[in-house]
Amino acid sequence: MGVLGASGYAGRELCALVARHPGAELMFACANEQRGATARFGNRSVTFLAPDDAPLDRAQLVFSALPHGASRRWVDAAHAAGAKVVDLSADLRPGNGGGGSAVPYGLTELAREQVRAASVVANPGCYPTAVLLALLPLLVRGLIAPGGCVTVVAASGVTGAGITPRQDLMFAEVSGDYRPYALGNTHRHLAEMRAVMRALDCDADLVFTPHLLPVARGILATITVPLVEPLAEPLGLWRSHYASEPFVEITGDVPALRDVVHRNVARITAHMAAGVRAPTVVVVAAIDNLVKGAAGQAVQNGNLLVGLDEAMGLPA
Amino acid sequence: MGVLGASGYAGRELCALVARHPGAELMFACANEQRGATARFGNRSVTFLAPDDAPLDRAQLVFSALPHGASRRWVDAAHAAGAKVVDLSADLRPGNGGGGSAVPYGLTELAREQVRAASVVANPGCYPTAVLLALLPLLVRGLIAPGGCVTVVAASGVTGAGITPRQDLMFAEVSGDYRPYALGNTHRHLAEMRAVMRALDCDADLVFTPHLLPVARGILATITVPLVEPLAEPLGLWRSHYASEPFVEITGDVPALRDVVHRNVARITAHMAAGVRAPTVVVVAAIDNLVKGAAGQAVQNGNLLVGLDEAMGLPA
C-alpha cells in the first residue's frame, strides 16, 4: 500500500496504521515538500518521495491524503496505473462536484457493499462521519420530521485544521479558548451531509455550526432532531441498528472524546428531549477526527477494496 | 460589603472584585469550613469567618455565594439585619421556586430599574446569563417563531462545576476531553431560562445541552433560533439593542472565550443561517462564567442596589 500526502496529520496517521497493518506493507509515502526526509512509523523507517517518483503501478492500494483540489489528479493517475484508491480529500465526495461520479461515498457502515465492489472510494469528511453515523438509524427509517430543521453543533480538535503553521492555531492562542467558525451555515461539509440526507429521502433542513476545541484530537457532534413521532426507546433503536457493527459503540452514558481518541470507533448516545411539545431527540456522536474520521475509516474502506477483513489493522 | 460563601470559585472572584472596588470595602468574608484561614485578595488579607460570626448588621451590602438550598436562609438573615443582598444561588430565581417572590431577577440589562429599586436581587445563573443576553433582542421584539424550538448548545469551563474535589474534574480526566452532560434536556437552568422567556411572551420550546470544556473559565453558547421572519441585518439589530450597554459587545467576528475571560462582558454575534427554508438565526454568546456569569454581574447589581455607578469596580 502507498500513501500520497503523507506529511499532514491524516497522512501521518495513515502511514502509522499501514505500517502496523498485519496484512499490508507501507510500500511508499509521498510528501512533496518533505521529499528526502525520513520518518518512523512503528518499527518502519520511511523516506518520503515526491509524488512523481511514487511507484503507483506497483501498489495494490493507494491512499490519497492530498489537499482538496489537488487530489483528484493523483487518484486518476493511481487508478490508471492499476491501483485501487481511497481518496481522503473532498474531491470525489457528493456535494463537492464529485456527486456525478460513479465513485461510492465510503461511509462504510452505510455503503459496505458498494465499497467492496468498487475500485475507487471517496472517504467521508470528519464532521460528516460523526453526524451521518449519528443520524443513520433515523434516516433509513424516515423518522426525521419532513420540513423540520436538524441542528448540529460540533467541536473539533485542532488537528482538524491541518498541520500548516498558523498563528491562530499556536498553543498560546488555542489554550484556554473555544470558539465557533464558519458561522451562518457556511461550512463546506454541509453539502456533503445534505447530499447523503437527500439520497436517503430526507428533506429536512440542516444548520451546522462547527467549533474549535483546545484539544489535539477528536470531534463531538451534538445533534438536535425533530421527529415524526416520539421514540419509546431511543438507545434501543441505535443499538439494534448498529448491532453487528464492530466500529460503532452505543452508550447509555455520555460519549466523550477521551473514550474515542486513537480508536477507530464512533461512540453514540441518543435521548429524547424532555419538556418540549414536538418530539425531539438529542443525539451525540464522538469520534477521533484522524482515525474514524479520516485514516481509520480509509483503512476500513481499503481493506474492503482489496478483499481483506474490514477490521484488519484497526484499533477498536 | 460582605461575602458569604467566599471559598468557592464565585465567592473568591467576588472577594477579589470587592477588594479592589474603589467605592467599597471588603468588610468580611465567610467560609464555614475554612473559618480562621487567611486569604489574600489584591493588597487585602482576609480571615474567613463562620457565617454565624459575620457582622451582617454592619454591612450595607451582602453577597451570598452559598450553595443552592443553603442560601435563602442567609439572604433573609442579612436582609433582616438591614443589609441589601445579592443572592448568587438559584434559591430566589424564577423557575426555582423563587418565582413567586417579589425579588427581581437581576439580569441587569433587562431589569436595571427593578434592581435599582430593590433591596434583594436574585443574580442569574451562568448559562442563563449567556443565553438570555443573546436572545433579548429577539425576545423583546417578539421575533422568535411561536411554537418553534430554540436549540442551545453551550460549553463551560470546569470552574462552572464548583471547587469541591471530584475525580471527573481532575486534570488527568479533563485534559484532552470534551463531553456533554444533563442530556435529554434535564439541566436545572432550563426552568430559569424558560421562566424569563415566558415572562417576555415567548412560547417557543427550548432544548439545552451543556458540555464540559477543558478550560478553567468561560461559557460559550451557540443558539439556533427559528424566526417569524428573516432579519435583513442581524448584527444591526443586536447593535442597536445594546447600543448603550457598557458590558455587552456585539462583534462581526466570532466570539471566543479568550476575549471575555476575566472581563465583565458578554460578547455576542448573530448570523442568518444560509441554505435553509425557514428563517433561522444563529446567535453565539461568550462570557466568563465567574465574572459576567456570576461575581461581576453580582457587583453590577450590587452597585445599583446601593446607588453607586453600575460599572464601578468592574473589569470591562
Add this chain to the structure above:
Amino acid sequence: MGVLGASGYAGRELCALVARHPGAELMFACANEQRGATARFGNRSVTFLAPDDAPLDRAQLVFSALPHGASRRWVDAAHAAGAKVVDLSADLRPGNGGGGSAVPYGLTELAREQVRAASVVANPGCYPTAVLLALLPLLVRGLIAPGGCVTVVAASGVTGAGITPRQDLMFAEVSGDYRPYALGNTHRHLAEMRAVMRALDCDADLVFTPHLLPVARGILATITVPLVEPLAEPLGLWRSHYASEPFVEITGDVPALRDVVHRNVARITAHMAAGVRAPTVVVVAAIDNLVKGAAGQAVQNGNLLVGLDEAMGLPA
C-alpha cells in the same frame, strides 16, 4: 495473572496491559472501594473484587499496585499462596526499609538476571526509573566525580500524584500552572535512588527537585552530573551501553514527553556542558510514568518471573 489495587492509575494501566497480553490472562482485578463495579480493559470486562476474595492461589503471577504501606502484607499473602509477585509499591524497595530483604530491585535493565531467578520483585518508582536509567552508563563505569553533586530536576504529569480527588489536582488549578514540590531535597524517592547509587559504588551527593506539570502523563528528568573526566562522545557511550536493550532509546535529538507516552520506553540524550571548567554532562531522560515508570516495567519484570519473553505484551 491478577492485579491488586486495580483502581489507581498504575493499576488500571496494568489491567489494560495484562488484558491485551498475548501470553497472559487477566484472572482477577481487586479494588476494595470499587468492589462489584465493572470496568472494561480492551475487549475484556472485569468485575472488581475485594482483595480478600482474590483467588491468589490460582494466579501464576500477581501484581500489587496497592498504596505504600498497604502492599507488603498482600505481597506476602500472594507469595505464600504460591504466586510470583511484582510489587509496584515502595514497600520492598531499597532505602524504604525493604533494602534488607532478599527481593531484587526490578530496574530490569540493571537486574535482569536477578529478576529472572526471583519469585518477588520490587518494581522501581517512576522518578528513580528515569533517573537511574539515565545514570547507569556513568554509574557502572565509575565516571561520576567522587564527592560531587548530581543535580536532578524532574517534572511529572498529574497521574503521578494518584487518582484520589484533591483540590490542587483539579483541572482549574493545574491548567496553566507549573510548580515544584518536596523542596529542600525531601522527596521519598531520594532514598531509593541513593541506595542504588551506593550499591554501584557511587558516593556522589544527590539533589532532587520534582515538579508538577500540566500534562496527564510523563516524566522528564534533567540531570547535571560532574564527571571524573570529559566524555569525548557522550551519545556513543549511552548508545553502546544500551545497544541491546529493547526499551531504551538514545537520541541525538531532545527527548520529549510526546515521544514516550503510552510506550514502555525510556528516551535519553546526553550532552557535555559547554563553557564550564569541571567536566559536566547534562543527561535528559523521558518516560511515561505509568508505563515504563510503573505498569510497563512491572510487566517486563513479570514476564521474566514466569519465563516469558521480556518484551511480550509491551508497547514499544
Add this chain to the structure above:
Amino acid sequence: MGVLGASGYAGRELCALVARHPGAELMFACANEQRGATARFGNRSVTFLAPDDAPLDRAQLVFSALPHGASRRWVDAAHAAGAKVVDLSADLRPGNGGGGSAVPYGLTELAREQVRAASVVANPGCYPTAVLLALLPLLVRGLIAPGGCVTVVAASGVTGAGITPRQDLMFAEVSGDYRPYALGNTHRHLAEMRAVMRALDCDADLVFTPHLLPVARGILATITVPLVEPLAEPLGLWRSHYASEPFVEITGDVPALRDVVHRNVARITAHMAAGVRAPTVVVVAAIDNLVKGAAGQAVQNGNLLVGLDEAMGLPA
C-alpha cells in the same frame, strides 16, 4: 510613550500596559508587517505604523521590542530624536556585544540608581530576570562557593518562543508535551547571566538548561547553588534582601506560575538541600515572562527614566 515592535507578544503586552498607565499615553505603536491594521488595548484603539513613520521626536519615552539584531538601530534613532529608550532586545545587554556600551542593564532591583540617571536602558532577558533575581541575595554577599557550579533548570511558556507561526509551537504539538532545548549549555542568555555574575565578583560556573512548557505564559527557574557555608535561615536572607522591593515576593510556600501570571512580580523561595555534604541551597523563582520578564520590567525602567513613580501602571 511609543512602542516599536508592537505586534509580538512582548510588544502587545507593552501596548496594553502603556494604554492603561495613568501617567502615560500610548502615542504610537509600530509593527511594520501589520502597518495600517488596528488593535485595541483597553479602551484605546491603535493603528500600527511603520517604524519609519513613527514620530520619535515627539515621544518622551520609546520602548523597542524589535527582534535581536534589528533593535539597536532604532534605539539609536529614538535616542537621537530626543527620546529616552528602553530596549527589550538583547542588542545592548552585557554578554551580547552591548557590554562595552555605557547603557545600564536594567535589572531594576539591582541597578535602580543607574537606570534613574540614564537615557537608554537594556532591559534584561526573561530567563536572566528570573535567575538573577533569585541569586542576587547570594551574589551581593559573596555566598556562592568559588569555583562551584550553579545549576539552573528553567521552564518557559510558549509565548517565550515568539509569535511567528512554527509547526513545533502549534497546539497539537505542544499540548501534553514538555521538553528541553538548547542542550549542552548553549542558550544565548548564558552570556548575559554570566556577565552579571562576573560583575558581582562571582566566578562560579553556570549550567543552564531551558525547557518548553505546555502553558502560554510564565517562567519558573529551579536553581541549585553550592555555598561557602550553610544558611541558617535562607528565607530570612531573601526576605531581608528584598524587604523594600514592591515587585519581589518571598514565599515559604512553593512559587507557582499561577501566582505570577499577568503580574509584575518575581516570586521566590529558598531551601537548604537536606542530606548532602557540601552546603547547597535550592532557590526557585517564578515570573510572568511577558510582564516581569519583559514588558512590566520595561515599564518599571521607563518610569524611572522619565521620573515617574517606579510602580506606576504596573499590576502587582
